[in-house]
Amino acid sequence: MRPRPGAVLRLLGVVGAGVLAVGSVVGCSGENQVSSIGYAIDVPITSYNGGSTAGVIGGASAVFGRVLTGFFYTGPDGQQVADTDAGTAKEVPGESQTIQYRLNPDGVYSDGVPTSCDDLVLAWAARSGRFAQAGAPMFDAANTAGYSEIERVECQPGSKDATVVFRPNQYFVPWRTLFAAGELVPAHVAARAANVANVVSALQTGDSGAVTRLAEFWNTGWTLGADADLSKFPSSGPYRIESFSAEDGVVLVANERWWGNKAETGRIVVFGKGADLKSKVDDKSVGVLDIGADSVRDLGTGGFSAKTVPGRGAEQLLLSNSGVFGSVAARRAFALCVPRQALFDELGKVDQAPTSGLGSGPLNSRTVQQDSLFYGPATGAADRYKTTDIPGATSGFASARVPAPTVRIGYLGPDDRRARTVAMIAEACKPAGVTVTDAGSADFTPSRLTEGSVDAVLGSTAVMPGPAGSLSGMTATSALRTDSGLNFGRFGNGRYDAITDQLAADDNSTVQLNLLTESENLLWSEMPSIPLFATPRTIGFADGLQNGVAGPSQGGSGWNMDRWVLKR
The missing domain is CATH 3.40.190.10 (Periplasmic binding protein-like II)
Known part of the structure; x- marks a missing residue:
């Protein structure tokens, strides 16, 4: 957000x-x-690697933020805070946007190997999206936001200094979200496991064999298990x-x-x-x-x-773009029977809830904070979906040619509040001929939406089961980008992708308001997800x-x- x-x-x-x-x-x-x-x-x-899809869903930044440090960490307000113990980062003059990173000279991993710019090169390569095989990304990155705009990372292997240069005519406003706590994983471990003598050289030259082995380890080598x-x-x-x-x-x-x-x-x-x-x-x-x-x-x-x-995360239903929700009409119809106001009143409203701002009412956006000056003007399209409209839902499913649909909602259990959320949705949608089933389980993963085992996932921002959300909002916007690792519903819209790129490149308030309004109108029209309340x-x-x-x-x-x- x-x-x-x-x-x-x-x-x-x-x-x-x-x-x-x-x-x-x-x-x-x-x-x-x-x-x-x-x-x-x-x-x-589940994973030590906070830059991977598994690491984000597994809350690596919340668990390992003081184990794997970075140049910034997410503070209690959801803001990016500089961690000068890890190193320093600053913008420097250049024809293109350029960031100078300097790791602490005393920095050393617990195994005795010094921290180095090799770690930044690996993080950039894994998150850049530039390495693919048979049309599919080799690295299972949660998202590529910001990293895909980097042209190169200048690094002498083993050095404490790195210069990150963005592509010409590109600017990435929230650059402080890059190379953050939980995301800078030890390149020397990956190099040893993948039998790669020089990580920096292999990634800068695109050595296919070395990159393949590094990607295989980066994806699964830091999985936590017995x-x-x-x-x-x-x-x-x-x-x-x-x-x-x-x-x-x-x-x-x-x-x-x-x-x-x-x-x-x-x-x-x-x-x-x-x-x-x-x-x-x-x-x-x-x-x-x-x-x-x-x-x-x-x-x-x-x-x-x-x-x-109220948390910074957006409690929401992420919908599939296939099966029962293969059409926009069916997704809109389901949104019309989901009781967003009643869900907030019963399950999302905290004691001493504010009258405005975060946690003050049903959430009308997936990406704009409720306490943002942009929130009200940009989210008018949500008004139609505030309370249930059974006639509208019924006719909507009929026009989508999916009468009497069954909707399976999955979530990571046990979770009593989310079980009650599913139950309330089931009761509200029943008059529209919709059967809602609870598919929550103790071994649930959002990938079941991609596989077609469920029709919707209930969770917070990017369907994360635990702590979620930040002021930068990169995870929220990235979760609906085409080909993002967190886009489990497989929503794809070229205009939405272009809007998110523009939002990250231009902080002019008028431009931001216009883009956010267009984005919200698009998302409420296409309905890839249904926001409920601040988690x-x-x-x-x-x-x-x-x-x-x-x-x-x-x-x-x-x-x-x-x-x-x-x-x-």
Whole structure:
């Protein structure tokens, strides 16, 4: 989602104040610091590689933001924050847009190998979209936004310096989203696994054999599973991975080679979607809680300072562009029976909801923030789909020649709020002759939409199951681009692609408003997805937890986990 021009909503002072105030209380005398803190977050921890499709869906930026550092990270407001411990980045004069990157001279991975510009070259190559085989991308990148506009990365192998030069006459306004935390993976590990002597040379010259092997490893070599070889997962941040299991989570311990400020707590255990979060909270294994509101049934938050806030993610239904939704008429018809206002009132509205801005009503955009100055003027096309229109839905399905359709809605479970969302949609659409079935499961992945196993996916921005959304909005806009790794519904519209390119290249407010209005009209007409509300997040800090700061964005509340201190 896009920010309002020239402004950043201060989430900490607006919606996170209650959580922040208690989470930052100084411990009383006589209390002892706890040596290990549990962090419960509703993501399937599947990949270390935050630039891959699997890494984005698995919430890598929320889990590994302080393990794999980058030049910027997503802060608690959803904004990009410079991480000068990792290095510095600045625009410099040039005929084309040029960014000078300089890695910290002291930077070294936990396996003893120095960080280098090789890492930037690999990230650029993997995300550029320029390497293809039989017409298909070789790297399973989540998206190519920004990276595809880079003409070259100037790098001497092993150097701490890199110069990134964009294509002539191209400009990428949100360049701070590039080479960010969770996305700069260790090139030396990929080189060793792929038997490539010089990553930089191989990628700059397009050595087909070397690129093929690098892509194969980049796609799957950092998958986290029971048999994962953790020597391939070195850290460039204050924490490193000590162990992993789906049930017991990721055990992070202080990285002895970290060159910045030492982590305040030596051990963080991240419990993901595969863990029994309710029992972990009940037995006080959790010190920080960051999950979708009402997603865990009967979850007790006694002993926590907890608050539910509207997140930066856009709760939505992503629709297939084939099968029952193979026609625009059928997608519009389904949108007419989805009770967007009732869903917000029942499941999306937080206590003390604002009267305007983020979380103030049903979400009318997939890409424009509710607190943006552009939001109201650009989203008028949504008015037709605010409440149910059964006659319109019925006639719409009839004209699409899909009478009495069955719509299978999938999501990553268990998730009580999303199960209730599906149930409410089923009840509302029944009078239009629509049968809605709940296809949520504990092993659900959005790829089932592409495969045709479901007709719609329920999730947040880019159908992410956990923390999502940012002020830059690159993930939101990229998720509907033709051939994007996150475009699971396989929506394709050349004009939409052109609009997103223009939005990223021109920050003139008049141009932005005109483009956003055109984009919203196009999306409400083509209906590749149905936005519902700002995804509500319940964020809690255990009594005695210091320096906890709510982060209801794609970076999660673990964005500063190396500063956490728990005293009991």
